[in-house]
Amino acid sequence: MDFDFDLLRELTETSGVPGYEDRVRNLVRREFEGVADSVHTDPMGNVVGTIEGSGDYEVAIAAHMDEIGFMVKHVTDEGFLEIDTLGGWDPDVLRAQRVTVHTPDEDLTGVIGSIPTHVQDDEEEFDIDDVAIDLGLPAEEVEERVSVGDLVSMEQTTVRVGDNVTGKALDDRVCLFAMLEAAKRLDDPDVTVHFCATVQEELGVRGAPAVSTDVDPDLAVALDVTVANDIPAVRKESEYVTELGEGAAIKLKDSSVVTTPKVHRRMRSVAEDRGIDHQMEVLPSGATDTSGFQNTHGAKPVGAISVPTRYLHTVTESVHHADVEATIDLLTAFLETETGDHDYSL
Template identity: 70%
Template sequence: MPTHSLDEAMITELTETSGVPGYEDRVRTLVQDAFDESVDRVRTDAMGNVVGTIDGSGDHEVAVAAHMDEIGFMVSHIESDEDGSGFLELDPLGGWDPRVLKAQRVTVHTEDGDLPGVIGSPPPHTMDAEEREATPDVDDVYIDLGLPAEDVEDRVAVGDLVTMDQSTETVGELLTGKAMDDRICLYAMLQTAAAIEDPDATIHFCATVQEEVGLRGARALGVDVDPDLAIAMDVTVANDVPEFDEGEHVTRLGDGTAIKLKDGSVITSPKVHRRFKSIAEDEEIDYQLEVLPAGGTDTAGFQHTHGAKPVGALSIPNRYMHTVTEAVHRDDVAATVDLLTAFLEREDGTVDYTL
């Protein structure tokens, strides 16, 4: 059984707080507040990455990264219809599946405050057969604020941000809501930082920005932070539902933290993932191995032309990724905190990860 006890109030606050790529301000404040209680020093950079550092007793340095941003939208155009109502057209920030967007509630973040809205969806009995069978497209999405066009134009500007409006709920053994990607790993990282005391290694806990639009924050941070070892944390696909064959599951909820072997952006260092596996077995922490066919993570941000770094990654299995009902298993979250903590407490620079 996992030893970490989940702080569900903190998970709820992190997941329900809004922060799209490039505009992670509200989440960044939560991270900074948490770091103030657990690390020796905190700094931010020009992109908005936050680094909380715990100083170690030796020269060995480790970076741990989890991203703060969630997928969302930016207002690209304000449209008026013939009745004088105002609607918002959108540009996506991150990879949306348009099938899940219709009839969702949203929040539009304006300079003067937040406005509630809905993504419109015509009733099916008013559509012809061709319209009902058409493949949805993100470009077809629009927001109805329930306001006259002149009010919309007064209160909303091109460039305002939009996030999904969804609460975080407990469903059986699962926690479900929006932005589990990647706030649940951000939670695990912050909880690990709070648990670490007097490490041998200096540990840089990095809350990164703009992961959902191309790992941009981590790539910049990977130049600025120069660790001997880098560990990324992100959710991963759990297709353990009826419409998928077992070989397509990638991971399964409840089977433990996922030790990444590869994804679309990185092949993790063999000596790193083998050490994760060894420690998990020694500590009797449930784990599974992750081979993700596509998709990238911040792990790749620390492998670049400025220098080769050994890298590893821990992932939390996540059903229904990039929807408003992303779902993770509470035991997988706890196992991730347990394994990351155990791993970092053993890092003293004596393990050679080079090949």
Template identity: 70%
Template sequence: MAEYEFDFELLQELTETSGVPGYEDRIRDIVRRELEAHTDKVQTDAMGNVVGTIEGTSDYSVAVAAHMDEIGFMVRHVTDEGFVQLDALGGWDARILKAQRVQIHTGAGDVTGVIGSPPPHTLSEEQKEKDDEVKDLYVDIGLDAETAKETVNVGDLVTMEQTTVEMGDHVTGKALDDRICLFSILEAAKRVEDPDVTVHFAATVQEEVGLRGATALGVDLNPDLAIALDVTVANDVPGFDAGDHVTELGAGTAIKLKDGSVITNPKVHRRLRDVAESEGVEYQYEVLPAGGTDTAGFQNTHGAKPVGAISIPTRYLHTVTESAHVADVDATIDLLAAFLDTETGEHDYTL
């Protein structure tokens, strides 16, 4: 079984707890609990972003961010037959959703449902060839029509039902995007003591629908430096050429050079590299052709900011079986904590 230094039970709690964009209430409660134990003060803003601050000895401040929200759904309709139809919150590949269990979070409590998938031998050729879309899916909750309409309402939130487990040297489950990075900043917060600079550990909202929480928080915090953590693509599986892997599991934490939304500050990513090498932390570079993270949210608000990003290589993103290597998680926590411990506020990140 895998060997690792982190608190697996906390990771399980974070990943298995529900929290779609704009409705991160349950996960926010866990984050506040953890940050209150390890930071000097904790604040929540009007959008729901949570910030735990460790005061430094200088006015220089660093924001470290990971997002709380997971991709999910909102109920858009309950049919006359009692089936539930969905609207996506975040980017789903509808092909992977059929025959999956979900939790519908109603006012009276959570209700289990299953996304319907008729037997393949009963489908016509036209039905087999049709491209799946979220709007065409239905959730069967096992209730008659009248009871279903009394139980589920338009606007109820829906998340996938899945547990997080150890699998060889990996951990796998739902919502590793981005709870495994949220977990990493919480673990790093436990290690940072008496920093030279003020450190804001930020858990952001609504990343999956447009980096909205980080964009607002960049204005409110106005940090001198921002580091974002998110998962990144690891297509190191059959069917992909090596040049398309982006990152590889087990090769270390990933220092982002670019993605579809940001080009990180060269001086910041070089210092991340130097810290990794001096501390003996395994790392790799990330060049992501598309997609974006909270890094861009901080760069695009309240003036020019030096930004950097650390990513955890993850297979099968935006599914219920996202998988990461435990050694890469350890390396991410180690690099972030070491970077913050050695940040004096005197490094020149201007270009």
């Protein structure tokens, strides 16, 4: 793998649910040291690392730090934790999983229980309200150590599986990683580039509009994962959206944005000129930070680059190493060739 796998693993294994991205934010600020000319954090928690260019034109690059997770809403008399969601979950993927409960003082490992098949009702449906986290502690001790409002994230390691990397929170830490790697490669750009690590994307693209107003760029490019349905359960190739190993995905649309034609066409031209593997993305549903920049504080030209990902919003999200490399290469090349003179007008 032609990238820093240890950093990607650290980013993905570090917990940071929406609104509480502190640990990931610390990693981002660390990686910006010696790379960005300036770094600041806004009141929402967005981190912006700026590399100054020689001209007046400004570009924003965005990738979100938050991962889907939970918040404790009730501690039962028996010592089990009931939770509320922070982001979109399919309840079926939560059965029999390990979790980490984050209190102000400590992290506790827990498990989401599952009724054994021996006594299951085949007609019974499983819902988030059915989730009960078992900390393996007496009820009195749970009440002392855990409070309503404490946070819960999934517990999973990030590993190589063949040509793929799999783990939790690749949405969107793999794109956060790609953004940081591109920032490290960018040398003396013609334009000023603001690398924005955003918050609360999983709750409806909340951080990006705020940072877009503050930065007010001339052009914005967002990075996020996208659906790769190239799996046996999906029969029609037209429903794949993207395929693993076919390169970085240049977004044309999702349910929140139609990217600016001249921006995505230049991305494609750069990819072709540099021999970077790429594919075009038409995503039927799903929103990204791209929309947070397009019409906030005035209209902006926008583009987006996506990393094809299987099994989204699970603890086994999977990406192909070549697609990660292609995303870093394409973003770097796009920024290196941005002079501020390209016409993105309609």
